[in-house]
Amino acid sequence: MNAAALHPDYDALIDRIRPLFQDDYYQFVFSFAKCHYAQRVDMVQFVDRAMVLDAGCGYGQWTEALARRNGHVVAIDRSPNMVVTTKLYAEAFGIRNIEVREGELPHLDFPDNTFDLIWCWGVMMFVNRRTTLREFHRILKPGGRVLVGCCNAPGRWVFKLLKALRAPKASRGAIATARDVLRRGADPDAVPNHTTRRAADRLCRDAGLLPIAADADGHIDLSGRGRRLPMFARRYAGLEHNIEFVAEKPGSGRPAATAPAR
Numbered sequence: 001m002n003a004a005a006l007h008p009d010y011d012a013l014i015d016r017i018r019p020l021f022q023d024d025y026y027q028f029v030f031s032f033a034k035c036h037y038a039q040r041v042d043m044v045q046f047v048d049r050a051m052v053l054d055a056g057c058g059y060g061q062w063t064e065a066l067a068r069r070n071g072h073v074v075a076i077d078r079s080p081n082m083v084v085t086t087k088l089y090a091e092a093f094g095i096r097n098i099e100v101r102e103g104e105l106p107h108l109d110f111p112d113n114t115f116d117l118i119w120c121w122g123v124m125m126f127v128n129r130r131t132t133l134r135e136f137h138r139i140l141k142p143g144g145r146v147l148v149g150c151c152n153a154p155g156r157w158v159f160k161l162l163k164a165l166r167a168p169k170a171s172r173g174a175i176a177t178a179r180d181v182l183r184r185g186a187d188p189d190a191v192p193n194h195t196t197r198r199a200a201d202r203l204c205r206d207a208g209l210l211p212i213a214a215d216a217d218g219h220i221d222l223s224g225r226g227r228r229l230p231m232f233a234r235r236y237a238g239l240e241h242n243i244e245f246v247a248e249k250p251g252s253g254r255p256a257a258t259a260p261a262r
Helices: 014-020 025-029 034-043 061-069 080-093 129-139 154-166 172-184 197-206
Strands: 051-055 072-077 098-102 115-121 140-152 210-216 242-248
Touching: 014 025, 014 080, 034 061, 051 061, 061 072, 061 080, 061 098, 061 115, 072 080, 080 098, 115 129, 129 140, 129 197, 154 172, 197 210, 197 242
Parallel strands: 051 072, 051 115, 072 098, 115 140
Antiparallel strands: 140 242, 210 242
């Protein structure tokens, strides 16, 4: 990606956050229009609820999309620069129903049964999946749902391995990490790790969560409209690439609906 690929939706933000980052991944994230993120939130029906957690908020793009359609969003990230970026994002686009703080998975400082929805995108491959999903179960209200997105499958780690091998200055650390994940990353406690759709079902059930759907990135549409809005190829080297899955905490209660913030 390069600067020319940045979507004009973010003109008011990019110059403010650019100095915070040494890599260019933000250029990939902000090459998609804001409506892309809003539609993805709508596709999985993460709307009209009172309390939402964005676990690993990153640049704030999902935080805004969730805040536009729900009552209150708590956004956490372990990176101080990401916390600053999400705050700048909220300021740039006038989002007032969010609370941004530092926080790190898998152990979260929230009471039991706090959230109606949990959004976790681009994080799960770098944390202990078993512990994290059990923590999500603890802080979800009965009937609450969690979305785990941009979850690296084996194909993504093959992509990362080949990219590292082809780099002008090959990173021994990146090569070793990718090879190790491809060998041992299926273990539920592996960090980093890889997840397939089949493995997602087992991980959810182990955490006491009821699997609702699992598919390639951007391919779950629980609204019934059949939309597909991927950010990554469905497969790489014949393997699952990046996946997403939705699960629910069983219980008789359903999350209380609330008028979305506008």
